[in-house]
Amino acid sequence: MPHPFTLTQLSYFQAVARHESMTEAAARLNVSQSAVSTAMAQLERALGVQLFIRQRNRSVVLSAAGRRLAADVGVFLEHADALRESAQGVGESLSGPLSVGIFAPIAPFRLPHILAEFEARYPHVHVQFLEADLATLQKALYAGECEMALTYALGLGPGFETRLVDTIAPHVLVAADHPAAGRSAPVHLRDFASEPMIQLALPYSQQYYEEVFRAAGVTPYIRHRFYGYETVRSFVGQGHGYTVLNQRVAATTSAGGSTAALGIADDVPGIDVVLAWPERARLTRRAQAFAEVCEGLYRAIRPDAG
Structure with a gap:
């Protein structure tokens, strides 16, 4: 039995839910607003529920059904991405975007070396960083704006998986x-x-x-x-x-x-440096490769004392 929705519709829905605006979502997706509006109307008809409550200022807020869908759509799309990568074959070189959060105080120290090594190994992966404080990083991870974050293990709320990278005295x-x-x-x-x-x-x-x-x-x-x-x-x-x-x-x-x-x-x-991501998320092969580079290089790169 065919599914009543498409991956494109779900991707558009995720963007609208994240930005609470079809205009902003269209700009981020680099498509027309009419394309987003049409896709959302089709998705609501296919599911038989109202996903958004339209506001007079052209913004939108999620309905109860929309909030339930938003909680699961990220994981669904990540699985779809992993399926595509698997079908392409593990022997193929990695490519595509990767968004990584970085806690601002630790960004200057080892990250430039890690990025240089990662780009040398995986030149077709385009990495984008969000440098921010811990609270902003957690929100970005929950919202799907970052796939993982390199951060201190301080103040991490529930719902995250972590991988220890280093402990710094x-x-x-x-x-x-x-x-x-x-x-x-x-x-x-x-x-x-x-x-x-x-x-x-x-x-x-x-x-x-x-x-x-x-x-x-x-x-x-x-x-x-x-x-x-x-x-x-x-x-x-x-x-x-x-x-x-x-x-x-x-x-x-x-x-x-x-x-x-x-x-x-x-x-x-000491203070633990970790890679963190939402516990229900399945990391893409790009993110897994970035984590392996971080683990391999982080302890080996010791900045000059002083």
Whole structure:
């Protein structure tokens, strides 16, 4: 018995549901608005339900039936894509688009190397990145805007599968002329308790750093809070205080100051870097290949300390 709908109709429906606008969906799909409107009308007739509630401002909201369909259509289309890839044969070179989310603070450190290796292996896969905070990445994964995300395992809600890529220990960062800068032995956080701290205050990251200090039994004197990773490093490099970070980069900051990284002797938690995707989703071969490259290279690429 033939199905009453087509993959094209379901793809159009997914776009309209995501953008809550047939005009915006048509623009993203690079088709006419009339084509989208016609396809949605045909899909509603075929299923015998109203999928959208049209608004006066030309936007749309999902009906109850539309919400149920939206919850399943992404998985259905992913299976269809996997079926196409399987039919083409595993021996064929991978091609097509791949959308990957990346947590903004970790994007500059290893991702350029990973992308270079991935493009060398799979030159016909076009990778697009969404650089964002953790909350935005989770929404993008749920909405199907990204197939997977490279992120910290902080604050991930239910409904995600994860694959551990690396665990990164925290370190103390001080100015190059700080009295402790020349020390080779790990330091205790209590040694800095009276000094001003420059805290990276991104959502979830801030809670993690607070957990690090709790584990060490220390209450830091926080002088400044910033959302920018390089802003924090630049303030430290200019002698305004110390900080605790995870990613190690070159000693020179964008503001011209120099820093030194010191290991931590206290028993404090590291931070997990993971690949995450919705638990009901079946990864395409493109995404699986990207995950394999990430796992193979992430631990091997160690940025310069400082």
